[in-house]
Amino acid sequence: MDNIQQTQAQKKYQQRVNERMPKSKIASQCLRAFIAGGLICCIGQAVRAFGAQTLQLDEKNVAAFTSIVMVFLGATLTGLGVYDKIGSWSGAGSIVPITGFANSIVSPAMEFKREGYVMGVGAKLFSIAGPVLVYGISASVLVGLIACMVR
Amino acid sequence: MDYVWAFIIGGAICVVGQLLLSLTRLTPARILVLFVTAGVFLTALGAYEPLVELAGAGATVPLTGFGYALGTGAIEGAMENGVIGAFAGGITATAGGIAAAIVFGYINAVIFTPKTKKPKSPKA
Numbered sequence: 001m002d003n004i005q006q007t008q009a010q011k012k013y014q015q016r017v018n019e020r021m022p023k024s025k026i027a028s029q030c031l032r033a034f035i036a037g038g039l040i041c042c043i044g045q046a047v048r049a050f051g052a053q054t055l056q057l058d059e060k061n062v063a064a065f066t067s068i069v070m071v072f073l074g075a076t077l078t079g080l081g082v083y084d085k086i087g088s089w090s091g092a093g094s095i096v097p098i099t100g101f102a103n104s105i106v107s108p109a110m111e112f113k114r115e116g117y118v119m120g121v122g123a124k125l126f127s128i129a130g131p132v133l134v135y136g137i138s139a140s141v142l143v144g145l146i147a148c149m150v151r
Numbered sequence: 152m153d154y155v156w157a158f159i160i161g162g163a164i165c166v167v168g169q170l171l172l173s174l175t176r177l178t179p180a181r182i183l184v185l186f187v188t189a190g191v192f193l194t195a196l197g198a199y200e201p202l203v204e205l206a207g208a209g210a211t212v213p214l215t216g217f218g219y220a221l222g223t224g225a226i227e228g229a230m231e232n233g234v235i236g237a238f239a240g241g242i243t244a245t246a247g248g249i250a251a252a253i254v255f256g257y258i259n260a261v262i263f264t265p266k267t268k269k270p271k272s273p274k275a
Contacts, residue, residue, distance in 0.1 A: 025173075026169075026170075026174070029169050029172075029173055030170065030173075032169075033165040033168065034162035034165060034166050034169075036165065037162045037164065037165025037166070037168075037213070038157070038158035038161050038162030038165070038209075039158070040161065040212060041157045041158060041160070041208050041209040041212045041213070042157050042158050042208070044161075044208030044209075044211070045153055045154055045157040045208035045209065046154075047208070048207055048208050048211075049153070064247035064248065065247075066208060066211065066212070067211075067220075067245075067247060067248030068247050068248060068251040070212060071251040071255055072251060072255050075252070075255040075256050076255070076259060078259060079260070080263065081263075081265075081266035084266070091169050091172060091173075092165050092168035092169035092171075092172050092179075092182070093162075093165045095172075095179045095182065095183070096165045096167075096168040096183075096186060096213045096214055096215075097165070097214070098213070098216070098217060098248070100179075100183070100214070101183065101214055101217070104179070104180070104183065105252055105253075105256035106256050106259045106260050106263075109256060110260045110263055110264065111265050113264070117261075121257065121260050121261060122257075124260075125253065125256050125257060125260065128180045129252065129256075131180060131184050132180075132183050132184055132217075133249070135187060135188045136184075136187035136191060136217065136218055136221050137221065137242060139188045139192065140218075140221035140224065140240070141225060141237060141238055141241065143191055143194070143195040143222050143225050143237075144225030144229040144236065144237025144238065144240055145234065145237045147225070147226045147229035147230065147237065148229045148234055148236075151229065
């Protein structure tokens, strides 16, 4: 009798554990995304400061310089196989920054190299970047046209 | 102080992405599309500019910042050159980043081969 009650208590306990497990998992994923994303943005901030102070670039060129350098870092680290390791720890923290955009260009292109340099590398470069550019650019044209009408 | 805000805002934007990834069935590709589009429209509504002024790279490095560059470019183009500017402005503002992504992406994809993935441990 005692035994059965204990197992029931254990079951209840296990149920409670299961209820709470996913939440704490999400919390730790979010914490890691926060740390990784924050650090990547701090690297970006350092690149911006370098462009503005050391290279004396104007505001528009600083923005372009920063994205070029960050894309370079993201693409190279992906090629070296480092970025995927960062990614498995940091989740969205490495997907959302522009380095993740570079990662999404290099990894499918590398993966499909055996299908040739045109339809393999050339086409797969855009398997994720393509939709991003399609929706981003279309949205910007829409916004520009609305700006034309209201100005 | 610049770095503190860059860390906080940049981290927070990534947390939004992580919540979408963990709680919904959105794939990373859809999240990237969503973030760029959201960046464009938030910029149009004037909601993203203050974030960029506060956090610098913390707001421009996440993909929403790519949307911000597209949006500001298109609006500036529209103000200066009307309809032609509305079409050209977005890509003009982001041309450097897009060209870099294509060139560095191509070079890295040609030089390197994918690392063979180790079988996942049961813990992962």
